[in-house]
Amino acid sequence: MSQELYDCIVIGAGIQGSFTSYHLAKKNKKTLLLEQFPLPHSRGSSHGQTRVIRKAYEHDFYVHMMEESYQLWSQLEKETNVQLYRRTGLLVMGPENGKEFQLLKTTLERNHVPTVNLLGDEFSKHIPLVNLTKGNGALVDTTAGVLYADRALKTVQGLFQRMGGVIKDGEEVNAIKPGSVVTVMTASGTYSAKSLVITAGSWANNLLSHTGLHLPLQVFKINVCYWKEKVPGSYSIHRRFPCFIQVESEESNHHIYGLPSNEYPGLMKLCYHIGPEIEPDERDRQTDREDIDILQRYVARCFPGLVPVPAVVESCMYTMTPDQHFILDSHPTYSNIVIGAGFSGHGFKFGPIVGKLLYELSQGEVPSYDLSPFRIRRFQTHSKSAL
Template identity: 60%
Template sequence: MSLMQDYDCVVIGAGVQGSFAAYQLAKQKKKTLLLEQVCQTQTSKYTKAFIPSFQNGTFISPHRQTGLLVMGPEHSGDYQLFKNTLQRNKVPTVILTRDNFPQHIPNVILAEGDGALVDVTAGELFADRALKAVQFQKLGGVIRDNEKVMEINPGPVVKVTTSGGVYQARSVVITAGPWTNKLLAHTGFQLPLEVVKINVCYWKERAPGTYDVKQRFPCFLVTESVETKEHIYGLPSNEYPGLVKICYHMGSKTDPDYRDLQTDKSDIDILKRYVARSMPGLIPEPAVVESCMYTLTPDRHFVLDYHPNYSNIIIGAGFSGHGFKFGPVIGKLLCELCLGEVPSFDVSPFRIRRFQSNTKSAL
């Protein structure tokens, strides 16, 4: 075990939120350590809070503009929320009708009673390139991967013990995704978080190029379908040539340390039925199945707040499968909270106090 090392801030978790938080702290000339244990309907609320970041250039992660096709029962609350939010914020949007839908979106069958629109500004974010864009170490930051946090001792100076060292800092930012509550247990506190495993599915085109971005096929979101009340989303073929990514926006409960033991495939069965009904140009059997994890809050909104008992421990958690695209802004907000500054955006909807009786002390 190495000698104790001092930092202004230790960020635990080097995903997109932690990486951008560490970047912002290092940019503020704070001596920052980033720890990682491995090697490297809600639209209205988020649009109001974060749309300025797209407009003023804060959001600069590598992406490709494809447009976003939104489909769902025309008079349902979820579909109307998307439509009204886009229009209220003057986002360039094309409303499709049942008559012109096949002309604009071939090889997709629009369900009876569904509405459809396209946000023409939307696109696909390349996660690996986005993380590489965070030049944290060039600003003097230190990253330690393959170091699992074994203990957190709160206090005016927080001591963090890992599998590879002991560190102390004036403040700690926890952005540990599915492992958030395992870390918070060291501080005697638990958030109402649920971890689920998502099957990430890729579907083979019957004719290569049918759903390719070169053919102007957009990303898409189904707010509700005959198969499920949950969202289904898809991206044009890109990661694997000739394969289209279509996933179910929900999964089954799992322990992040044993997620491979969770083998539920009910979400894949839902997707098979949807693809067979709506995407005639795809073979309705996934060609590749990978996995990821969501960390869900009860209301599916983020947690961006101070620890209720230790103001020098800041928590960014519960991103519920839709936080990655906000990484640059969330990193800035976590940095501001860490420095005791007034946040750039209103974070009151993301405070821990909204859960009240659902939060508890760790046993």
């Protein structure tokens, strides 16, 4: 029996693989999306109900990509009649004269992102239940808000299938045979395509080992902490409490960020932007609580309306690159294998634009953006392959 030949196979049905598949199907490419776990699942990085969307970045290239990403999110909402985004604004706090706060501020100004600076008394007038640290500046990226993550994932996968795309879940890819036709194997079948996109999140290096490539990725467990409001609703999305990022604090140099209470009424999500390093298949084996201790001290000091002990803790994973920029590139040896990896804890909001770029790379098209910050060669990675 002759095997079906796909235009493209995408491995990994997180937000990046799902959006890549959507763009492929939209261009009438015969596409197969393979996922190791039965969908939906909570073992990767794209689960959970909410993510922050923002333009507040230190680098112009992210701000430029976010311009289009917002448009693509909105287009998906229109195509499906599903609400995926709610505007709340993003409060950025950090040492006024610190490098990171200043970089964010000047990048926002240079790119004409609508921003409000909250000076002195204005801070406590607009944000009454947060203690701004002495010497900290505060600004609000007014374009920012909340993305309904689980809903977004389901929506984009559903649309992909309605456009004729095929999803096979519960099928772990356990072998890849590169070539002008790429073949991938699972316990249930063998599939072939003209091109392959690998968007395997924290498992990227497992798959890339079949192609002789190893990327400098580190996987971290993130404890997703929800904190009880002393007065229910006081940090609620319905009261227009914003998302926030604290860029440096007395407690840590790593970011602390939060989203208004929404998915679990009476509980605000507030997390630390790093955690213990782990193996993705043993995510919850690590019981280090240093990150939670840091958060407790921060909450007690800066969020007086929250009980400073997390009421609910869920788990998620970050896959970090050394410079925390994404990897969006073709394989150094096999040009018809494309890699989207290392989203470093900030990739969800870029899903639509990452999907478009990976689609373009998979079809040999010139990418819509300069991908030099995202190329593999920046790591001087040595390929173990014959070349």
